[in-house]
Amino acid sequence: MKSRGELKSAGRVIIKIGSRLLAEDTDARVAVLAAETRALRDRGVDVVIVTSGAIALGWRRLGYPEKPRTIPGLQAAAAVGQGHLIHAWQTALGAHGLAAGQVLLTHDDVRNRRRYLNARLAFSELLRAGAVPVVNENDTVSVDEIKFGDNDRLAALCTSLIEADALVILTDVDGLYDGDPASGAKLIPEVRDIDKEAVAVAGSGSTGGFGTGGMASKVQAAKIAGRFGVVTIVASGRRERPVTSILDGGDAGTVFWPSVSRLQSRKHWIAYALKPAGSLVVDAGAKKALVDGKKSLLPSGIRRIEGRFGAGDPVRVVDESGAEFARGLCAFDADEVEKIAGRRSSEVAALLGYAAAEEVIHRDDLVLL
Numbered sequence: 001m002k003s004r005g006e007l008k009s010a011g012r013v014i015i016k017i018g019s020r021l022l023a024e025d026t027d028a029r030v031a032v033l034a035a036e037t038r039a040l041r042d043r044g045v046d047v048v049i050v051t052s053g054a055i056a057l058g059w060r061r062l063g064y065p066e067k068p069r070t071i072p073g074l075q076a077a078a079a080v081g082q083g084h085l086i087h088a089w090q091t092a093l094g095a096h097g098l099a100a101g102q103v104l105l106t107h108d109d110v111r112n113r114r115r116y117l118n119a120r121l122a123f124s125e126l127l128r129a130g131a132v133p134v135v136n137e138n139d140t141v142s143v144d145e146i147k148f149g150d151n152d153r154l155a156a157l158c159t160s161l162i163e164a165d166a167l168v169i170l171t172d173v174d175g176l177y178d179g180d181p182a183s184g185a186k187l188i189p190e191v192r193d194i195d196k197e198a199v200a201v202a203g204s205g206s207t208g209g210f211g212t213g214g215m216a217s218k219v220q221a222a223k224i225a226g227r228f229g230v231v232t233i234v235a236s237g238r239r240e241r242p243v244t245s246i247l248d249g250g251d252a253g254t255v256f257w258p259s260v261s262r263l264q265s266r267k268h269w270i271a272y273a274l275k276p277a278g279s280l281v282v283d284a285g286a287k288k289a290l291v292d293g294k295k296s297l298l299p300s301g302i303r304r305i306e307g308r309f310g311a312g313d314p315v316r317v318v319d320e321s322g323a324e325f326a327r328g329l330c331a332f333d334a335d336e337v338e339k340i341a342g343r344r345s346s347e348v349a350a351l352l353g354y355a356a357a358e359e360v361i362h363r364d365d366l367v368l369l
Helices: 004-009 019-024 026-042 054-061 071-094 113-128 143-148 151-162 215-227 265-273 284-291 334-340 345-352
Strands: 012-017 046-051 100-105 132-137 166-171 231-236 254-256 279-282 302-306 314-318 324-329 366-368
Touching (some): 012 026, 026 071, 046 151, 054 071, 071 100, 071 132, 100 113, 132 151, 215 231, 215 254, 265 324, 279 284, 334 345
Parallel strands (some): 166 231, 279 314
Antiparallel strands (some): 324 366
């Protein structure tokens, strides 16, 4: 897609709505998006909803004076709020004849290849059956997600799970601005190079006390989705017809155009879903072979390792200055890589005592960042 008019051809869309919008008036926001979902379904568009809001809905019902800061407090709030949240979606979607299928995910569900594929099949069956998957992080059990995760990232990762054509992130501002909107900054209508045009102006941190992600997390989500070839639109959720007006080619929000064609689903999973277990530090020759020659990583180019990892684990590939430029699945565990680092591939079997692969990371298991 290269123009907003082409958004009309999107056949599968993820809609993400954040905590701040839902906290303003949960039932009203959910009702609007349920009507939008019905309108999209009537024209043949599959919809997946990624919803924040469980913690925001839960902490007040527990009688807390403010959003809790401890992990147990956040987990308790999520446990209470999640039931209210899915009930709101079930009621609103049900009013339009649509079934809501609750999907609670942790990052482990997309880091682990088998669980990733199982989740993918579950989404496929829900959509085939005509249901609307309603996705949230499983905050009650996912400590890391509460501390570091956000649903912008989750929504971006779901673009791979469901092979989405577009990701619409609804927030409490009109899109990405070139500075502080309060000081007269202008809305950026489209971004074609995220690193050059968006990262510096996105800022960092949350926009308020309800959610975990501000504009910076939305830009990063757009970058992740863009690496899968998926267009992302960040726009206000307070507008009339906030989603269908965008997909009809309207000029609302900021469009982040993908800069590359779609990566294979497996490589997208390696690059963005997995948590690296360690690092391989490589020399300049190995980096050139990987980046320019699209080669596999051989033991001869490895200078040292960092961290402890097993065979098949994801690892970072960094140059001697410490800059990460690739990720991949390592064919050997950390002890084995230490034995063969800097040696020729022909020596690997003798060094390890068994017939082994010549590549430490095969090019099919490696993604350049």
